[in-house]
Amino acid sequence: MRKRGPGGAKDTVGELVTYPFCMSVRVASALTAGQMLWPRVTRTTMGALTALAGADALRLTYSALVDRTTGE
Template identity: 50%
Template sequence: MPIAQSFRRVQAAYAEDEQRPLLGYLASLCSYGVLVGLATAVGRHRGTRLPERFTAGDTVLLALATHKASRLMTKSSITSVLRAPFTRYEKPAGVAEVQETVRGNGVRHAVGELMTCPFCSGVWIAGALTAGLVLAPRPTRLITTALSAVAASDWLHVGYDAAKN
């Protein structure tokens, strides 16, 4: 049985009449795997050794930076230009954020879901920042510190506004 025909059967059994972009998800997973493999190959080529452990400070910076970067990528008004080929604007969604719906089919739809879901994009961003901490720790710490500061600043703005009311 040809692979394409087998894939169509799996897709039909999985989602019946609903259109789910399984091929797009597969392309996304393969892309992520290729990028992880590429980072690993670069590290091996350079002779980079994995750290024995990450510090608690690195982990906190990574978590805050991943949170902020994923919100910027998936919800920020200013980055809507990056999402526009894959989404449709719906309405404002809070402070400097927008709500969008995914459009298109297949890979386009899967990319749209990745670009509008902070939980989904967080995996990619955390992976990139973690690779950065291993392959280029100084610039990555600079980036994670700046993103973490912006995340903390956002919460201070929200708290300040709440305290005024």
């Protein structure tokens, strides 16, 4: 029986799931396929994700402005 050490299958899967470039390719592929197979549901999902991204951008902007004005 082969022992699992550093760099084993668990680490590889973890990197594939958490690495931003890999995830961006998977998300883009899923949304593209969704547009072809389920356009209404995909548009709704994309709208929700866009709103989430906008809220996150506003939060980051606010946080940067607070840090800049308080000198932290």
